[in-house]
Amino acid sequence: MTEPSHRYVVPTGAAPLVQLKGIAKYFPGVIANQDVDLEVMPGEIHALLGENGAGKSTLMNILTGIYQPDAGEIIIDGYACQFASPVQAIAAGIGMVHQHFKLVNAFTVAENIHLGWSETPRRASAPALEERTAALAQKFNLQVKPSARITELSTGEQQRVEILRVLARKARVLILDEPTAVLTPAEARELFKALRDFVSTGNAVIFISHKLDEVLEISDRITILRGGRKAGTELAADCTPAKLARLMVGRDIVLADMRARPPGAAAVSSSPVLRLRDVSVLNDNGHTALHGISLDVRAGEILGIAGVAGNGQRELSQVLTGTRPAATGVIEIDGHAIAHANAADFVRRGIGHIPEDRLHSGLAPGLSITANAVMREYAKPPVTIAGIFRPRAAKALARQIASVADVAIPDFAMPIRNLSGGNQQRLVARREMRIASKILVAAYPSRGLDVGAINTMLRYIVDLRNAGAGIVLISEELEELLNLSDRIAVLYEGRIMGVLDNDRVDIDEIGLMMGGRLRGEKGAAHG
Amino acid sequence: MADFRLQRLPSTTPAAALGARILAIALALVIAGVILAFVGKNPLALGLQVVTSSLGSSFGLEDLGLLVIPLILTGLSVTVAQQIGAWNIGAEGQFYAGAFAASAVGLFAPLSGGWSLVGMGVAGAFGGLVWILIPALARAYANVNELITTLLLNFVAILLVYYVSTDAWRERGGVANSATPRIKAEIPEFWGLVHWGLPIAVLLALAMAGLLAFTRWGYEVRLIGSNPAAGKYLGIAARRHLITVMLISGAIAGLAGMLEIAGTVHRLQGGISNNYGYLGIMVAVLARGSSIGVIFAAALMAFILNSGIILQTQGLTTSTVLAITGLILFLTAIGDELSHYRVVRDKS
Ligand SMILES: Nc1ncnc2c1ncn2[C@@H]1O[C@H](COP(=O)(O)OP(=O)(O)OP(=O)(O)O)[C@@H](O)[C@H]1O
Ligand SMILES: [Mg+2]
Numbered sequence: 001m002t003e004p005s006h007r008y009v010v011p012t013g014a015a016p017l018v019q020l021k022g023i024a025k026y027f028p029g030v031i032a033n034q035d036v037d038l039e040v041m042p043g044e045i046h047a048l049l050g051e052n053g054a055g056k057s058t059l060m061n062i063l064t065g066i067y068q069p070d071a072g073e074i075i076i077d078g079y080a081c082q083f084a085s086p087v088q089a090i091a092a093g094i095g096m097v098h099q100h101f102k103l104v105n106a107f108t109v110a111e112n113i114h115l116g117w118s119e120t121p122r123r124a125s126a127p128a129l130e131e132r133t134a135a136l137a138q139k140f141n142l143q144v145k146p147s148a149r150i151t152e153l154s155t156g157e158q159q160r161v162e163i164l165r166v167l168a169r170k171a172r173v174l175i176l177d178e179p180t181a182v183l184t185p186a187e188a189r190e191l192f193k194a195l196r197d198f199v200s201t202g203n204a205v206i207f208i209s210h211k212l213d214e215v216l217e218i219s220d221r222i223t224i225l226r227g228g229r230k231a232g233t234e235l236a237a238d239c240t241p242a243k244l245a246r247l248m249v250g251r252d253i254v255l256a257d258m259r260a261r262p263p264g265a266a267a268v269s270s271s272p273v274l275r276l277r278d279v280s281v282l283n284d285n286g287h288t289a290l291h292g293i294s295l296d297v298r299a300g301e302i303l304g305i306a307g308v309a310g311n312g313q314r315e316l317s318q319v320l321t322g323t324r325p326a327a328t329g330v331i332e333i334d335g336h337a338i339a340h341a342n343a344a345d346f347v348r349r350g351i352g353h354i355p356e357d358r359l360h361s362g363l364a365p366g367l368s369i370t371a372n373a374v375m376r377e378y379a380k381p382p383v384t385i386a387g388i389f390r391p392r393a394a395k396a397l398a399r400q401i402a403s404v405a406d407v408a409i410p411d412f413a414m415p416i417r418n419l420s421g422g423n424q425q426r427l428v429a430r431r432e433m434r435i436a437s438k439i440l441v442a443a444y445p446s447r448g449l450d451v452g453a454i455n456t457m458l459r460y461i462v463d464l465r466n467a468g469a470g471i472v473l474i475s476e477e478l479e480e481l482l483n484l485s486d487r488i489a490v491l492y493e494g495r496i497m498g499v500l501d502n503d504r505v506d507i508d509e510i511g512l513m514m515g516g517r518l519r520g521e522k523g524a525a526h527g
Numbered sequence: 528m529a530d531f532r533l534q535r536l537p538s539t540t541p542a543a544a545l546g547a548r549i550l551a552i553a554l555a556l557v558i559a560g561v562i563l564a565f566v567g568k569n570p571l572a573l574g575l576q577v578v579t580s581s582l583g584s585s586f587g588l589e590d591l592g593l594l595v596i597p598l599i600l601t602g603l604s605v606t607v608a609q610q611i612g613a614w615n616i617g618a619e620g621q622f623y624a625g626a627f628a629a630s631a632v633g634l635f636a637p638l639s640g641g642w643s644l645v646g647m648g649v650a651g652a653f654g655g656l657v658w659i660l661i662p663a664l665a666r667a668y669a670n671v672n673e674l675i676t677t678l679l680l681n682f683v684a685i686l687l688v689y690y691v692s693t694d695a696w697r698e699r700g701g702v703a704n705s706a707t708p709r710i711k712a713e714i715p716e717f718w719g720l721v722h723w724g725l726p727i728a729v730l731l732a733l734a735m736a737g738l739l740a741f742t743r744w745g746y747e748v749r750l751i752g753s754n755p756a757a758g759k760y761l762g763i764a765a766r767r768h769l770i771t772v773m774l775i776s777g778a779i780a781g782l783a784g785m786l787e788i789a790g791t792v793h794r795l796q797g798g799i800s801n802n803y804g805y806l807g808i809m810v811a812v813l814a815r816g817s818s819i820g821v822i823f824a825a826a827l828m829a830f831i832l833n834s835g836i837i838l839q840t841q842g843l844t845t846s847t848v849l850a851i852t853g854l855i856l857f858l859t860a861i862g863d864e865l866s867h868y869r870v871v872r873d874k875s
Contacts (some may be wrong), residue, residue: 323760343762351759361760364753372752375761384743391740 010350015078017042017055017204018063018094018173023072025058027418029318029410030060030229036072038223038230040173042202044066045195047215047236050207050225051450052250056208057099059225060175063206064096065089065392087116088353093156095166096175099421099448100359101158109133109161110146113316136168142194154310163194169214174198177387178421180214181447184308184476190326192218210450212241221266224248245451258484259502266299268486268526271335272469274351274439281315290494292329297439297470302461304502305474306483307514309444312494313369320472321353332437347376352436356443356474359523360427364418369409372416373398373427376435397428405430406456421448427459436469440524443474458484478510492516528620543866551862555855557645573841579833585680585719590836591829592721594790597622598825599728599798601807604655606814606821607735608673608776610784611752611769615679617662618780619804621655623684625781626788627691628654633710633788635791641851643712647789654772655781663773667766681804689797696795706796707773715789724786731779736818750774771778780804804830809856814865819822 002380024031025126032055040046048056061067063074065083074081076092077370085088086096087514103112110133114120126147133146142164159179166174180188195205196219208365215222216236224231231247246252274297283289283495289312297303297320306311318324319331322341331338333349343353355362373384374394379412382393395412402409405426407419416424425448433440442461446454462484465471475481481488488505489515491499497513560570581587592738601618608615615621629651632638638646658680691697691707706871714722738746751765752756758765783803792799810828814820835848 079544322762343760345762347762354761361752361756364750364757366753367749371746375750375757378746384746389741389742389743389746 014042016040016075017044017077018206019073019075020059020063021075023059023062023074024070025055025062025411026070028414033062033069033225033228034440036225036228036230037428040203040204040206040231041179043199044221045199045205045207045219047207047209047219047222048225049210049215050231052426052448052453053420054122054225054248054450055228056225057177058421059346060096060177060206060208063089063341064094064175065403090166090169090171093170093172094175095171095173095179097159097162097171097179099177099179099181101162102286103158103161105150107150109144109148109150109153112150112161113146113165114210117169119169133164138165140164140167140194141197154187155183156190159183159190159191160185160194160317167198172203173206176210177208178210178448179207180209180211180212186308186311187215195268198479210448210454212244212451215244216241226250235236246449249254249452255362258458262466268301269299269470271298272332273299273334275330275332275335276319276326277330277332279319279326280333281319283315283323288494290319291425293494293496295489295496295499297472299438299470300468300472301466301486302465302484304481304488305472306478306481306488306510307476307491309432309476311491313491314409314442315494316351316491317355317441317472317474320346320439320441321351323353347435350436350438350469352376352432352434352440354402354432354440354445355444356447358425359417360423362428363416363434365422366415368413369402369416369419369427370395370398373401373412373431383523396464401427401430401434406453422450422453425449426453426457429460431461439470439472441472441474444476445473446475446480470484482507490514540782542782544863547743547862547866548859550612551858552855555851555858558854559851559875562847563843568683568716568843569843573838573843574606576841577837580837581833587717587833587837588722590852591717591826591833592725592737594829594832596722596724596728597787597803598806598828599732599822600779600786601803602810602814602821602828603728603732603735604776604780604783605807605811606816606818607779608773609752609811609816611740612755613666613769613771613773613776614674615659615677615773615776615780616674616808617659617680617777617804618783618807619800619802620677620681620684620788621658621777622784622800622804623681623688624654624658625651626654626795626799627684627688627784628657628695628781629785629788630707630710633712634707638712640712644714644789647710647712647785651785652778652782655777655779655784655842657777658775658781659773663770663777666773667769669815676844682874685797685800688795688799690795692796698794706794709794712789712846713793714786722786722790724790727786728783731782732818735779739818785854812820813856813859 016039018040021034025033036059049058058067063068065085074083074469081092083092085221104115107115110126110129113133113136114129122522130146133144137144142160144157144160144164163174179191183191199205207219208348216239218234221233222239222244223233224237224244226248276293276295278294279290279294280288280291280292305313305316316326319326322343322345325341327462331341359365377383377397378389378394383390383397398412407423407426429445445457445461449457458480460472461471473481474482482505485502487499487501487509490500490510492514493516497518500510560574563570563573581591601622604618604621605615629647632646632650633643636643636646659677662673662676662680665676666673693705696707697704698706714724716722739749747763748768751763751768755765787799788795806828810821810824813824813827831852835852838848839845
């Protein structure tokens with residue numbers, strides 16, 4: 001781990017770059033922000049922490065002109081400002097990279113950088129735009145391929161394009177909403193380096209994250225929101241993860257050890273309930289994403305899938321849940337080969353799926369919370385009886401799911417996209433656990449959740465296993481995998497490098513396997 | 528000092544939306560009145576004239592009743608397609624196709640009385656359905672944008688009807704030589720000139736609203752329409768739903784053509800649609816995706832069109848009337864958007 005290249009000292013006499021005073025924002029039935037003060041100095045990386053729904057995204061949407069505050073002041077460089085739109089905010093030097101990127105997929109990197117920018121030359125050929133982009137990339141030390149289309153890029157590369165887009169517009173304050181949730185550890189390190197370079201010239205970064213270690217590593221000061229109000233601002237040097245967690249939730253969080261199997265828990269079945277045999281899978285571009293994979297999932301066990309994101313995890317979770325067909329090979333449920341994979345069929349057999357891209361594939365963002373909550377059970381009683389859909393029964397079910405998921409919802413008819421990112425994830429997770437009587441495939445289930453919610457979520461996963469379901473847990477957090485899994489399989493470039501029993505795991509060995517070495521192989525890494 | 532600002536809300540209350548619309552229409556009328564006063568007309572007298580002749584007499588009301596029938600159906604056609612994320616710009620063509628097919632049965636099928644009407648109804652719906660079949664399949668299987676395909680087929684249908692009504696099926700020795708002979712089967716009237724097509728259209732809109740809100744099928748359609756990827760995630764037969772919904776959309780527009788023939792005009796002729804297909808798009812936009820809203824939006828549209836006709840008889844040019852119509856629609860759309868805003872007051 002690299003040491004921070006600078007230590008933050010509040011410069012005497014310098015005006016804050018950004019100052020928020022007494023900000024309030026109300027939505028029907030919700031206080032998203034109230035009396036929030038925030039001060040960001042030049043040269044500072046300032047982290048924003050808080051539980052799901054604490055109002056972090058809302059506060060930043062106010063600072064960037066997406067929402068208007070109901071009360072309070074925005075002061076930039078000592079002058080009060082009002083931003084009616086993000087365009088005005090960026091003109092004042094404030095730019096934001098959202099959790100869900102806003103790039104145009106069919107365009108090239110250069111076109112995306114120049115889209116809607118007053119400095120874009122009026123008549124510009126593609127090579128000219130690409131040259132300008134290359135120069136910008138050079139200037140900000142962010143490597144991008146100017147001629148590549150967005151669809152060809154990894155998530156980390158897309159994020160770099162988003163950041164370059166903001167920096168090119170001369171931003172002095174860069175806001176990042178949960179930027180590392182979708183990055184590999186290597187990509188995150190690169191991002192941190194770029195952020196440190198950026199602030200070293202007197203700019204500032206506001207950084208939202210749920211990963212406490214990372215927050216402590218990268219930030220100078222930390223502001224904590226709780227229930228829409230500010231719970232305090234601390235120097236990172238004075239904090240520990242436990243202290244931050246306490247400030248966020250208002251009480252101590254006890255991280256449970258989840259590995260112990262309570263008496264009465266279901267035993268691991270001898271034969272697999274779900275089985276892949278030599279399964280190959282194509283990705284959306286028609287390339288092979290999984291190469292002849294064989295995997296057994298037994299009832300009553302948690303099978304962890306370790307590996308750097310982008311090595312076939314998405315396709316693996318899809319083929320395990322019937323949302324993507326196998327190109328070759330056999331999928332067996334309870335020993336019966338499935339001829340035509342169909343997601344509805346898998347659901348009927350008790351297989352649930354928490355997808356990695358929950359907003360775009362697991363939800364209909366524009367429909368009501370009720371419609372989204374009943375997505376798995378709408379076809380059967382009590383929601384549908386004899387083909388008749390009963391809105392009242394649907395709402396009752398939605399209410400039930402929301403209360404177990406511990407999400408407070410003021411209005412079930414509101415589009416689900418209005419919920420905070422973490423609360424959407426909680427609802428999806430509960431919805432899937434309800435139907436996962438046989439198998440739950442959970443891709444990055446704790447992504448976007450606050451520390452307390454991660455704890456609860458993992459607890460539920462263990463309970464589900466104890467009740468006799470088989471769990472496939474796809475995660476990048478090795479600690480989480482080691483804490484929960486009975487066995488761990490390592491995925492690398494669409495192949496299983498090996499399956500390890502958790503009680504005989506060597507962390508170094510897993511690390512090597514994640515880099516491409518086969519299990520038990522000695523010597524140089526596998527190419 | 529207090530400072531006032533506008534703030535946009537993500538959603539709006541029904542009361543605010545209604546208020547904004549009423550305000551928008553009132554404002555449009557005031558502007559129109561000012562313009563009329565400038566060109567030397569008395570806007571109050573004209574306004575009174577419009578209101579008394581369209582709402583004050585049973586004649587006017589009957590005209591409105593006749594106008595509203597095709598508008599409900601074409602508006603419903605567009606709205607239904609919208610539910611699954613398709614833009615049916617071809618209600619115009621499907622209307623003609625339905626009118627054509629219904630006329631064929633009315634003119635040539637050896638059916639009598641009620642049976643002839645039933646045959647025409649089936650043929651009309653089927654004609655509209657056939658007319659959207661290719662766009663529906665092209666979208667479902669080859670992802671061809673339905674905006675263009677449905678639009679292009681409009682011209683084909685319009686020309687087809689011109690051809691048969693001025694040539695093949697023309698009434699020999701008729702007065703104008705540009706229409707078919709009168710079709711004998713007629714939909715009975717229940718109030719003045721207004722025929723049973725009106726309750727049929729209203730019931731159809733209510734039935735579609737019910738289907739979408741209270742059936743499993745409707746839930747699936749709304750879900751796919753909102754996010755196709757979610758349909759895949761759930762394993763819903765998205766393609767089949769898309770095709771079904773588009774065919775229903777076409778059939779509804781086709782039925783509008785049949786009702787126009789069998790209830791109002793009684794012979795097939797060029798221009799029979801009066802642009803009802805395109806006006807249906809505006810009705811759908813005003814109705815904002817609500818099948819029940821279509822009934823009210825169609826009524827508003829009918830009133831505007833009818834007022835236009837009355838104003839023309841009062842010596843206003845067609846373009847003035849069109850401009851006023853456009854103004855009302857334009858301001859209504861702005862009003863819809865503005866109903867999302869509220870004024871907030873900063874205390875400083
Ligand atoms: N457009 C909106 N309409 C109604 N309520 C909203 C809207 N946007 C946010 N909210 C509500 O405001 C609260 C704060 O949401 P916000 O997205 O700011 O939380 P967050 O701190 O970013 O949480 P997370 O960590 O889960 O992303 C939530 O209760 C959310 O449901
Ligand atoms: Mg958020």
